[in-house]
Amino acid sequence: MHWADVIAKDIASKCDKPLIATGISPSGEIHVGSLREAITGESVRSALEALGKDVKLIYLVDDFDPLRKRYEFLPEEYEKYVNMPLSDIPCPCGKHKSYAHHYVEPFINAMKACDVRCEVIFVNEMYRKGMFAESIDKAFKRREKAMEILNKVTGREMKPDWAPFNPLCEKCGRFTDPILDSYEYPYVEYQCKCGHHGKADITKGEGKLPWRLEWPAKWKIFNTSVEPFGKDHAAAGGSYDSGEVIVREIFDGEPVYPIPYEFVQFKSKGQVMQMHKSKGSVVSGLDAIQMNPPEVLKYMFLRVNPYKSIDYDFKDGMPIIADEFDRIERLYFSDEQTEEDENLMSAYRISRNNVIPEKLPVQVPYGHLVNLVQMADDFEGVLKILERTGYLEGATEADIAAIKRRVDSAKYWLDGGYADEKYRFSVAKEMPAVELSADEKAFLADLAAKLDVAEWGSDAISTAISEAGSASPIGNKNAFKVMYRILIQKERGPRLANFLASMDKDFVVGRVKEASC
Ligand SMILES: [Zn+2]
Numbered sequence: 001m002h003w004a005d006v007i008a009k010d011i012a013s014k015c016d017k018p019l020i021a022t023g024i025s026p027s028g029e030i031h032v033g034s035l036r037e038a039i040t041g042e043s044v045r046s047a048l049e050a051l052g053k054d055v056k057l058i059y060l061v062d063d064f065d066p067l068r069k070r071y072e073f074l075p076e077e078y079e080k081y082v083n084m085p086l087s088d089i090p091c092p093c094g095k096h097k098s099y100a101h102h103y104v105e106p107f108i109n110a111m112k113a114c115d116v117r118c119e120v121i122f123v124n125e126m127y128r129k130g131m132f133a134e135s136i137d138k139a140f141k142r143r144e145k146a147m148e149i150l151n152k153v154t155g156r157e158m159k160p161d162w163a164p165f166n167p168l169c170e171k172c173g174r175f176t177d178p179i180l181d182s183y184e185y186p187y188v189e190y191q192c193k194c195g196h197h198g199k200a201d202i203t204k205g206e207g208k209l210p211w212r213l214e215w216p217a218k219w220k221i222f223n224t225s226v227e228p229f230g231k232d233h234a235a236a237g238g239s240y241d242s243g244e245v246i247v248r249e250i251f252d253g254e255p256v257y258p259i260p261y262e263f264v265q266f267k268s269k270g271q272v273m274q275m276h277k278s279k280g281s282v283v284s285g286l287d288a289i290q291m292n293p294p295e296v297l298k299y300m301f302l303r304v305n306p307y308k309s310i311d312y313d314f315k316d317g318m319p320i321i322a323d324e325f326d327r328i329e330r331l332y333f334s335d336e337q338t339e340e341d342e343n344l345m346s347a348y349r350i351s352r353n354n355v356i357p358e359k360l361p362v363q364v365p366y367g368h369l370v371n372l373v374q375m376a377d378d379f380e381g382v383l384k385i386l387e388r389t390g391y392l393e394g395a396t397e398a399d400i401a402a403i404k405r406r407v408d409s410a411k412y413w414l415d416g417g418y419a420d421e422k423y424r425f426s427v428a429k430e431m432p433a434v435e436l437s438a439d440e441k442a443f444l445a446d447l448a449a450k451l452d453v454a455e456w457g458s459d460a461i462s463t464a465i466s467e468a469g470s471a472s473p474i475g476n477k478n479a480f481k482v483m484y485r486i487l488i489q490k491e492r493g494p495r496l497a498n499f500l501a502s503m504d505k506d507f508v509v510g511r512v513k514e515a516s517c
């Protein structure tokens, strides 16, 4: 059984109207790993729905969190916004409602593209509507008990003046500490660092709970049944451990069924990859969804259980994961599945949102499209090559649309500067200036003659190259190099026979002849 079904079954046996929560603190560009969280939540949601449960998925945007520091990617003027709620800070580009919206909106779009069916809730609005008032009141009244719990769970001595609530200064807009013994529902007084002495109303969002209390307070408010979260929160003494006790003893609620998930790491061949983008940032959820179509990206998350880390190799991995998806898709439509394949078949089904095409879709390998987008002027040009090379036999409109999505993904991967340099090339329109030896020229002359009479397809081309290569003193390996040099001015390139077959025969034969003279 797929892990999402296992979890769903367990939850279904415990509650009738399950609610799944996930969320993010939108302090910067949202990492592709957060998509894993959203897709994990969505897969459990759809599994519960399939079991006939009235289930809901909510996505909590923690936009009432303070800006912790001026991050490197922010302009200097943002120094003045440190410790203000993200919802109250202006957006860096000027086009969004707030700082939080600036970062979360593209991510919400990425979730939509992955068909994550959730209700998005902004936490600052919850505070401002008074939804946390009851929890805040309890936190003040049971402050000592909360400190005892936190002492015990974290093993750290709490400061005697530990605040269960941080008022928002009405003068400077920053979070500050309360005067503890001034609390009388719904007000607490504070003396802010800016000099202002004021009174905060806990029913009006004039302050917030610290994270260790806020998280379990949300479980109580929504009566949350399940929540996927990063494994850092699940560490011993971490916020799940304290939340589990606090929700019962401070807020009179019940803890969630935890789905701690492992991180998505940027790794290639076992090596951690350096981030290289000019914005000094990560591969965001939105980037990820543009480098592979949603079903492929979802499959990448769904094929392993949440407790396994995922290496996201943006330099080399995009064609690999797409090929794996294609392989599983072919297996799904074949009669050759074994019991061992059951999990992957489920992962495939969920990655397609349980809407499976009637027959095996026409598949064009991602890596091939990476080559074609660099050879053709536009999508029409790509289609023409595919048509000529026999890829489009029996293609439906849906197939063409899927190929278009893949073409766009391949382009994003190349143009966004993610793909390794070795995937990039451009076919020289005129014969480039390359120095060739007499042996190399003789090889080219022989090859030109062979290609001239070959039926234009990758098999015949492959035979012609290996025959001409082995007959020549330059050998097969150099034969390939010479071909790349005269076509793309590099020593390596796309798989040669396929590459040549994708081009016009007259052009290729003409180039080889010209180079042989
Ligand atoms: Zn913006």
Ligand SMILES: [Zn+2]
Residues within 6 Å of the ligand: 169, 170, 171, 172, 173, 174, 176, 192, 193, 194, 195, 196
């Ligand atoms: Zn102030």
